[in-house]
Amino acid sequence: MSTREQEKTDDGRDDARADGDARSSDGVAESSDGVRETSLDLPDEELLELARVFSQMALDSVVSPAARPVFPETSTRELAELFRKPLPVEGCALETLADECRQVVAHSRQNGHPRMFGYVASPASPAAALAAWLTATLNQNVTSWRSSPAATEIERNVVRWLAEMIGYAGAGRNETCGGLLTSGGSLANLNALYVAHRTASRASATNGATTSDASNESSNGVALSETSSGVASHDPSREGLWNARAPMTIYASEEIHFSIPKAADILGLGRENVRLVPTDERFRIDVRALEERIESDVENGLRPFCVVASAGTVSTGAVDALAEVARVARTRGLWFHIDGAYGALAASDASKRTLFDGLEEADSLSLDPHKWLYAPVGTGCVIYREPERARAAFAEASHAGGYVKVFEQDETEAHAFWDYGAELSRPFRALAVWAALRYYGARRIAAAIAEDCALAAHMAELVSASVDFELLAPVTLGICCFRFVTESARRELEQTDDEGARERINTQLDELNARIVQRVQRGGAAYISNATLRGRFALRASITNFRTTRRDIELTLDAVRRAASEVEKG
Ligand SMILES: Cc1ncc(COP(=O)(O)O)c(C=O)c1O
Numbered sequence: 346m347s348t349r350e351q352e353k354t355d356d357g358r359d360d361a362r363a364d365g366d367a368r369s370s371d372g373v374a375e376s377s378d379g380v381r382e383t384s385l386d387l388p389d390e391e392l393l394e395l396a397r398v399f400s401q402m403a404l405d406s407v408v409s410p411a412a413r414p415v416f417p418e419t420s421t422r423e424l425a426e427l428f429r430k431p432l433p434v435e436g437c438a439l440e441t442l443a444d445e446c447r448q449v450v451a452h453s454r455q456n457g458h459p460r461m462f463g464y465v466a467s468p469a470s471p472a473a474a475l476a477a478w479l480t481a482t483l484n485q486n487v488t489s490w491r492s493s494p495a496a497t498e499i500e501r502n503v504v505r506w507l508a509e510m511i512g513y514a515g516a517g518r519n520e521t522c523g524g525l526l527t528s529g530g531s532l533a534n535l536n537a538l539y540v541a542h543r544t545a546s547r548a549s550a551t552n553g554a555t556t557s558d559a560s561n562e563s564s565n566g567v568a569l570s571e572t573s574s575g576v577a578s579h580d581p582s583r584e585g586l587w588n589a590r591a592p593m594t595i596y597a598s599e600e601i602h603f604s605i606p607k608a609a610d611i612l613g614l615g616r617e618n619v620r621l622v623p624t625d626e627r628f629r630i631d632v633r634a635l636e637e638r639i640e641s642d643v644e645n646g647l648r649p650f651c652v653v654a655s656a657g658t659v660s661t662g663a664v665d666a667l668a669e670v671a672r673v674a675r676t677r678g679l680w681f682h683i684d685g686a687y688g689a690l691a692a693s694d695a696s697k698r699t700l701f702d703g704l705e706e707a708d709s710l711s712l713d714p715h716k717w718l719y720a721p722v723g724t725g726c727v728i729y730r731e732p733e734r735a736r737a738a739f740a741e742a743s744h745a746g747g748y749v750k751v752f753e754q755d756e757t758e759a760h761a762f763w764d765y766g767a768e769l770s771r772p773f774r775a776l777a778v779w780a781a782l783r784y785y786g787a788r789r790i791a792a793a794i795a796e797d798c799a800l801a802a803h804m805a806e807l808v809s810a811s812v813d814f815e816l817l818a819p820v821t822l823g824i825c826c827f828r829f830v831t832e833s834a835r836r837e838l839e840q841t842d843d844e845g846a847r848e849r850i851n852t853q854l855d856e857l858n859a860r861i862v863q864r865v866q867r868g869g870a871a872y873i874s875n876a877t878l879r880g881r882f883a884l885r886a887s888i889t890n891f892r893t894t895r896r897d898i899e900l901t902l903d904a905v906r907r908a909a910s911e912v913e914k915g
Contacts, residue, residue: 391439394439395439398439398443399443399446402443402446402447402450403474403475403478405450406450406455406457407457407471407474410455410457410458410459410468410892411455411458411459411460413450413451413455413458414455414868414869414870415454415455415458415460415461415869415870415871415872416454416455416866416867416868416869416872417451417452417453417454417455417869418869419452423452424452427445427448427452428445428448428449454872456468457469457892458872458892459890459892459893459894459897460870460871460872460893460897460900460901460904461871461872461890462871462872462873462874462885462886462887462888462890462893462901463866463872463873463874463887464874464887465659465687465713465716465887465889466887466889467715467716467717467719467889467890467891468719468890468891468892469715469719469720469721469722469777470719470720470781470785470891472780472781472784472785473718473719473720473721473777473778473780473781474721474777475780476776476777476779476780476781477721477776477777479776480772480773480774480776480777483773483776485772485773486770486771486772487500487762487771487772487773487774487775488749488761488762488763488769488770488771489749489751489759489760489761489762489763490753490757490758490759490760490761491751491753491758493773496773496775496776497760497762498757499773499775499776499779500525500526500762500773500774500775501523501760502775502779503526503775503778503779503782504523504524504525504526504726504728505522505523506778506782506787507690507712507714507718507726507728507778508522508524508728510690510692510693510787510791511685511689511690511692511693511701511704511712512692512693512698512701512704512705513704513705513707513710513728514705518705519705519730521731521732522728522729522730522731522732523728523729523732523765524709524726524727524728524729524732524735524765525726525727525762525765525766525771526714526724526725526726526771526774526775526778527725527726527727527766527768528723528724528725529686529713529715529722529723529724529725530602530604530684530686530687530711530712530713530716530725531604531607531608531686531725532725532727532766532767532768533686533711533712533713533725533726533727534602534604534605534608534653534682534684534686534711534727535604535607535608535611535612535767536727536735536765536766536767537682537709537710537711537727537729538595538605538608538609538612538614538651538653538682539608539612539738539739539767540709540729540734540735540738540739541650541651541680541682541708541709542581542593542612542614542650542651543581543582543737543738543741544680544734544737544738545593545650545651545680546579546580546581546582546593547580547737547738580741581613582738582741582742583741585613586613586614590648591646591647591648592614592615592618592647592648593614593618593647593648593649593650594618594619594620594642594647594648594649594650594651595609595614595618595619595620595649595650595651595652595653596619596620596622596635596638596639596649596651596652596653596679597619597620597621597622597630597652597653597654597655597684598621598622598623598624598628598629598630598631598654598655598658598665599621599622599623599624600624600628600630600655600658600659600660600661600663601619601621601653601655601658601684602655602658602659602684602686602687604684604686605619605653605684606619618647620638620642622634622635622638624663627663627819627821628658628660628661628663628818628819628878629663629664629665629666630654630655630665630666630670632666632669632670632673635652635670635673636673639652639673639677639679649677649679650679650680651674651679651680651681651682652670652673652674652679652680652681652682653682653683653684654667654670654671654681654682654683654684654707655683655684655685655688656683656684656685656687656688656689656692656701656704656710656712657685657686657687657688657689657691657821657822658687658688659687659876660818660824660826660876660877660878660883660885661818661819661821661824661826661876661878662687662688662801662820662821662822662823662824662887663818663821664688664700664701664821664822666703667683667701667702667703667704667706667707668702668703668706669703670703671703671706671707675706680708680709681706681707681708681709682707682708682709682710682711683704683707683709683710683711684711685704685710685711685712686711686712686713686716686725687713687716687717687822688717688822689701689704689710689711689712690712690713690714690716690717690718690794691717691794691798691822691823692704693787693790693791693794694791694792694794694795694798695791696795697795697798697822700821707730708729708730708731708734709727709728709729709730710727710728711725711726711727711728712725712726712728713725713726714726714777714778714781716889717794717797717823717889718778718781718782718790719781719790719793719889719891720774720777720778720781721777723772723774724774724777724778727766729765732765735764735765735766736764736765739763739764739765739766739767740764743763743764749761749763749769793891794823794889796891797823797888797889797890797891797893798820798822798823798888800823800888800893800894800895800898801820801822801823801824801825801886801888802820803895803898804820804825804827804886804888804898804901804902805819805820805825805827807898807899807902808825808827808902811902812830812832812835813829813830813831813832813835813906813909814827814828814829814830814902814905815827815828815830815835817878817881817883818878818883823887823888823889824885824886824887824888825885825886825888826876826878826883826884826885827883827884828854828858828881828882828883828884829854829857829858829861829884829905829906829909830854831854831857831909831913834850834853834854837850838850838851851881854881854882855881855882856882857909857912857913858875858882858883858884859875859882860912861884861905861908861909861912862874862875862884864908864911864912865884865904865905865908868904868907868908870900870901870903870904870907871897871900871901871904871905873885873886873901873905874887884905886898886901
């Protein structure tokens with residue numbers, strides 16, 4: 346029974362009105378009729394009509410995702426005319442609001458369309474999308490258990506499910522791992538690198554800063570290059586980085602997502618201190634080059650503290666040799682982070698599992714349910730092998746927050762997410778993921794991921810079998826990179842070894858394909874994006890879309906051919 350209901354008498358009148366008392370039960374004065382004039386609540390009928398109109402619009406996009414072109418025919422001027430309006434001082438009728446929302450839908454890129462293959466954009470599964478609606482009405486602020494008990498329990502549980510789904514936890518592995526949901530992979534990576542950096546800094550501080558420190562590894566396994574450098578340590582959380590000594594360096598491949606250098610920038614470590622290591626022919630980090638780079642940096646007095654591997658690069662979906670990279674990190678006492686924002690969930694597909702061997706060795710790992718678990722945008726996740734390290738790092742940063750002091754003693758009741766990530770106020774992201782996993786089950790979601798991968802492989806086969814296309818990268822997961830090649834360019838490339846001539850032809854193909862991608866995107870039949878691979882322009886289709894079929898792949902290649910011929914005609 347709700348509080349409001351409890352306040353009513355048996356005949357339905359408000360208590361206060363019934364006995365003429367103008368005070369609520371706790372003695373606070375209130376208006377004598379119990380009515381608030383500025384309430385934004387709506388009469389039942391109006392509320393139901395509002396719900397009906399919005400649920401119909403939401404259902405339309407689920408039921409007919411291909412009813413509109415993938416990209417709308419629109420212009421900046423049209424959008425400004427439609428939406429750039431003065432502040433509405435007075436409200437409008439429901440029908441007016443509904444019409445405007447329909448215009449929003451009509452002028453949006455349709456991410457639920459079966460031929461939406463740009464960037465890494467998946468449709469939200471119906472169960473997840475509708476659960477997100479409930480999330481908005483429930484409006485939990487998932488700061489801690491005491492603010493949102495069920496949401497906190499669900500989020501912690503969802504993080505464990507995700508860890509298990511990708512083989513990071515379970516069967517005795519990483520039993521005490523934990524983490525939290527973030528707005529996406531960028532913030533997951535930022536949180537992880539913050540924890541890695543502060544853990545490394547703290548390790549050197551607590552172990553003392555002497556050259557006589559025989560061990561190269563702290564008690565918790567983090568590099569002590571700082572101590573072995575023989576200079577007094579400092580605590581960046583308190584002092585900032587202004588008086589830090591030699592730069593602390595991070596290692597990743599040239600194919601790493603830009604959120605890693607961006608995180609280094611935000612953390613004050615400097616983008617240049619993310620050392621980008623070359624890749625092999627499959628776009629995986631060259632492990633030998635990684636080792637050499639670390640060794641040479643140590644010789645030059647720098648302080649390596651973290652290696653980041655990709656479990657699915659954003660350009661081609663390459664998965665670094667995780668076990669090898671883990672070994673490099675372990676033997677040097679460096680933090681091992683895996684950016685699996687795009688690809689880690691593919692480890693739930695048994696046929697891909699061996700690609701991810703070594704994943705369980707990560708100190709921290711990012712993965713994005715809003716990419717390959719078909720969750721609504723705004724759902725990333727960071728998992729820490731030892732969440733206490735995050736707690737130790739963030740507790741330092743949270744000192745100022747006296748008003749959020751936790752009084753609860755019990756571990757579960759005392760749980761506060763601000764001790765594990767940068768946010769204080771946080772939405773209930775986990776309900777959509779929880780609903781999707783409960784409703785479809787992990788097996789069905791893994792099967793959808795497997796089919797996405799199979800479709801990317803199918804696209805690669807079609808590309809390889811066509812004279813007018815060239816595959817530019819092996820397909821590892823769900824991404825296919827290729828380019829359109831004119832007949833004359835193909836012939837000339839086959840006939841000449843002259844580097845200058847080849848460069849000229851390739852540059853022309855880069856320009857042609859850049860124009861093709863734009864035309865395909867604006868054409869509305871399919872949406873692909875692009876990548877730069879070894880300096881060459883690639884068309885890129887990323888399939889994280891449970892609606893896509895083989896027919897959609899074929900229609901997409903047709904759209905590319907059509908766009909090529911339109912561009913060639915000028
Ligand atoms: C490998 C990788 N890492 C990180 C990110 C950043 O994720 P988000 O856009 O959710 O912040 C992406 C996004 O595509 C990605 O593919």
